[in-house]
Amino acid sequence: MGDAVQQFFAVKAKIAAAEREAGRETGAVTLVAVSKTFDAADIAPVIEAGQRVFGENRVQEAQGKWPALKEAFPDIELHLIGPLQSNKAREAVALFDVIETVDREKIAAELAKEIARQGRAPKLYVQVNTGSEPQKAGIEPRDAVAFVTRCRDVHGLAIEGLMCIPPADENPGPHFALLEKLAREAGVANLSMGMSGDYETAIAFGATSVRVGSAIFGSR
Ligand SMILES: *Cc1c(COP(=O)(O)O)cnc(C)c1O
Numbered sequence: 001m002g003d004a005v006q007q008f009f010a011v012k013a014k015i016a017a018a019e020r021e022a023g024r025e026t027g028a029v030t031l032v033a034v035s036k037t038f039d040a041a042d043i044a045p046v047i048e049a050g051q052r053v054f055g056e057n058r059v060q061e062a063q064g065k066w067p068a069l070k071e072a073f074p075d076i077e078l079h080l081i082g083p084l085q086s087n088k089a090r091e092a093v094a095l096f097d098v099i100e101t102v103d104r105e106k107i108a109a110e111l112a113k114e115i116a117r118q119g120r121a122p123k124l125y126v127q128v129n130t131g132s133e134p135q136k137a138g139i140e141p142r143d144a145v146a147f148v149t150r151c152r153d154v155h156g157l158a159i160e161g162l163m164c165i166p167p168a169d170e171n172p173g174p175h176f177a178l179l180e181k182l183a184r185e186a187g188v189a190n191l192s193m194g195m196s197g198d199y200e201t202a203i204a205f206g207a208t209s210v211r212v213g214s215a216i217f218g219s220r
Pocket of ligand 1: 034036083212214
């Protein structure tokens with residue numbers, strides 16, 4: 001068994017333990033295996049071990065490896081977890097099953113247009129910049145609830161979740177708690193939060209999906 005497959009099973013076991021510890025149902029948390037920078041040959045063994053949900057942060061990189069993998073494994077669910085430029089909305093809607101990084105009006109408008117044009121509707125999450133970091137994508141926390149409402153009412157987009165990436169040098173707990181509160185206020189069910197270093201904490205704060213890369217595939 002390769003390293004990635006072994007590490008994948010270890011992460012699955014830790015997710016199950018964190019679910020139990022948090023008093024949550026087994027299987028309540030979806031593992032999004034983040035495969036950015038790794039190629040199809042690295043990813044295939046993890047698919048064969050049973051993983052079906054993957055995350056990529058660049059549209060162009062994903063276009064290079066996922067169409068063939070999705071054809072071989074039609075039940076793959078591919079998440080876009082990196083910033084989306086409006087000129088890439090067409091490609092993103094065509095390839096991804098979940099887009100987690102809706103964070104401004106222009107992207108919402110472009111996605112609505114492409115969804116209508118292609119007749120293909122990825123699930124959409126709004127990214128929230130919980131730490132208000134200037135270099136980071138995401139809507140400001142104070143604007144998040146109104147933005148979700150505008151996505152629905154102005155653009156006709158169903159927003160199914162919120163996503164955040166807490167500041168690297170801070171305790172993530174308060175950021176996860178803030179995202180959970182905003183999701184409740186916005187009437188949104190899913191919470192994408194937690195990465196290799198903090199996914200067990202995120203599960204304790206109510207994550208419904210965790211995005212784990214290096215703990216499975218190794219360092220990039
Ligand atoms: C790369 C990435 C991850 C995975 O990070 P690891 O620390 O390797 O688990 C999660 N979320 C986003 C948005 C990323 O870009």
